[in-house]
Amino acid sequence: MSKNPALRQMMAGEALRLTRLLDPAAARSRQEAASGTSPTLRNLLAFEPGPLTVEGPMRPIALLANGRLDEAVAAADGTSVYGHVLRLAAASRGASPELRARAWTLSVDDGIDGQTVWLAVATGADTGIPAVRRVLDSIVVQYDKPGIVAQMERFLALVRRGDPVAAARVLDGVPLQLRAQALVAGIHRLGDRAPADWRTFAQRVLFAAERPYMGQP
Known part of the structure; x- marks a missing residue:
C-alpha cells in the first residue's frame, strides 16, 4: 500500500466500498x-445504522442514517447542516409528503454539496x-474526467424519460462512488419504478x- 498518508486513506475507503x-x-x-x-x-x-453514539452538530446525520427523518431535520434546524439534512431526508425512503414539500422551500443554493447536487439536478x-x-x-477536478458531468447529466435525462435500462448503460466507466450517487438520484426521481x-x-x-436513508439492506 502507498506510503502517502492521504492516498493510503483514500485507498482504504475505496477498497472497503468495493468489498x-x-x-x-x-x-x-x-x-x-x-x-x-x-x-x-x-x-x-x-x-452507520446502530446505537446512536454521535453527539454535537453531526447528530442530525446519525439520526438520518438510522431512518429517523423528522428527528434529523428538527435537530438540524437552525444549524449549518440544515439544508444538507433536509435534502437528504426528503429523498429518503419513508419521507412524508410534508417533508418533501418542506425541501422544495429551500433556496436554490441551500444545502448543495457533493452528496446532494445530483438529487437537486434530478428534480x-x-x-x-x-x-x-x-x-x-469540483467533481471534474476531483475525478480528472472532463466529460464526467455531461455523462451524469445524460443519465438523468434518460431517467426523466423513464428509461432506466438505457440510463444505466450511460454510466459505463463512471467511478464507483459517483455511479452510486447517480443511482441515488435516479431512485429519487423514479421512486418504485427504479x-x-x-x-x-x-x-x-x-x-x-453519504446518502439518503434507503431502508434496511
Missing part, C-alpha cells in the same frame, strides 16, 4: 481493521446556478452518512 459491494459479509469483518488505517473511514463508519435544479456549478466543477439493483448498489457503495 461491501461484492461481499458484504467479508466487509463487515474487515471494516474495523480498515478504519484503523483511515480516520476519514473511521468517521464515516461512526454513522430540476438548473446546472447554471452558481452553487450547483461550483460543485459540478430497478431494485440500483438501491442495492447504492446502499453498499455509499456509507449511510
